Amino acid sequence: MADIQHSDALLVKKYVDGDENALTVLINRHQSKIFGFIYSKISDRDISDDIFQDTFIKVIRTLKSKSYNEEGKFLPWVMRIAHNLIIDHYRKNKKMPMFRETEEFSIFSIMSDDSLTIENKIIQNQVEIDLRKLIEELPADQKEVLVMRMYQDMSFKEISEITGVSINTALGRMRYALMNMRKVIDKHQIILTN
Amino acid sequence: MAKIYSKKPSVVNKMEPKKETISFLLNYSKALSVIKVKGKTFEIIAN
Numbered sequence: 001m002a003d004i005q006h007s008d009a010l011l012v013k014k015y016v017d018g019d020e021n022a023l024t025v026l027i028n029r030h031q032s033k034i035f036g037f038i039y040s041k042i043s044d045r046d047i048s049d050d051i052f053q054d055t056f057i058k059v060i061r062t063l064k065s066k067s068y069n070e071e072g073k074f075l076p077w078v079m080r081i082a083h084n085l086i087i088d089h090y091r092k093n094k095k096m097p098m099f100r101e102t103e104e105f106s107i108f109s110i111m112s113d114d115s116l117t118i119e120n121k122i123i124q125n126q127v128e129i130d131l132r133k134l135i136e137e138l139p140a141d142q143k144e145v146l147v148m149r150m151y152q153d154m155s156f157k158e159i160s161e162i163t164g165v166s167i168n169t170a171l172g173r174m175r176y177a178l179m180n181m182r183k184v185i186d187k188h189q190i191i192l193t194n
Numbered sequence: 195m196a197k198i199y200s201k202k203p204s205v206v207n208k209m210e211p212k213k214e215t216i217s218f219l220l221n222y223s224k225a226l227s228v229i230k231v232k233g234k235t236f237e238i239i240a241n
Contacts, residue, residue, distance in 0.1 A: 023223050027216060036209040052211045056219045064228040065235055 008074040016063055027056065030075055034082055041086045051089060055082040127192050134181050134190075142177035145170050 008026065015022035034055065039048040058081050062068050068077075101107045116124060135143055144163060148154045156174075160167045185192065227238045 020220070020224055024220060027219065031216065032208055032210055035211045039209050049211050049215050053215050053219060057222065060219070060223045060226060061228070061237070064223075064226055065230070065237075066228075 012063065012068065012074055016066060016068070023060070026074065030078065033075065034078055037079060038082050038086060042089070047089065051082060051085045054085050130190060130192060134184055137184065138177050138180055142173045142180065145173040146177040149174055
């Protein structure tokens with residue numbers, strides 16, 4: 001037993017002095033005990049893996065910053081780090097709000113599906129088709145700016161560079177395009193809502 | 195019939211973390227340098 005502890009201490013010293021292989025040996029030697037300890041408290045492989053990883057990240061950072069001073073007690077020290085992280089895990093989870101379905105309270109009152117229904121999808125498609133038709137009716141220069149801005153997500157600077165006009169002109173064309181479209185929508189009383 | 199409580203289970207599941215976790219830790223260790231300058235600690239991760 002004393003031999004193993006001595007070896008751990010030696011490996012820790014080697015690792016602190018820059019021997020990366022020493023860490024491989026230390027992890028291989030103790031991974032089963034440490035992981036088993038974490039799993040015995042958590043009972044979830046993935047979370048246990050995360051805590052195991054966080055434990056060794058702390059170990060590595062402490063050793064590399066040369067703040068470790070418990071030579072010969074490597075395993076209990078690592079176990080203590082793991083233990084603290086397990087407590088942190090449970091504290092964090094306790095803070096998570098928990099909702100139970102009761103007669104007065106339906107879980108679906110706070111959960112909603114944001115995706116569109118089939119009916120709303122059809123309406124949205126129709127609105128997009130109508131909008132496209134309106135855009136097609138615009139004068140070419142206004143249509144060009146509007147399509148670049150709204151459908152190709154280009155900035156007015158990029159639009160001005162591509163079309164060879166100033167930013168102000170591009171902005172003006174966009175403004176007229178929107179005004180013209182509103183006029184047509186009002187005139188024909190087109191409803192563009194979902 | 196008396197139970198033999200000292201009998202060891204025939205299959206011992208050795209609990210071990212994922213290989214990827216170990217590999218990540220070893221790579222993290224290789225990439226990490228900790229430098230202390232004037233009482234302040236700096237951590238540098240080399241890609």
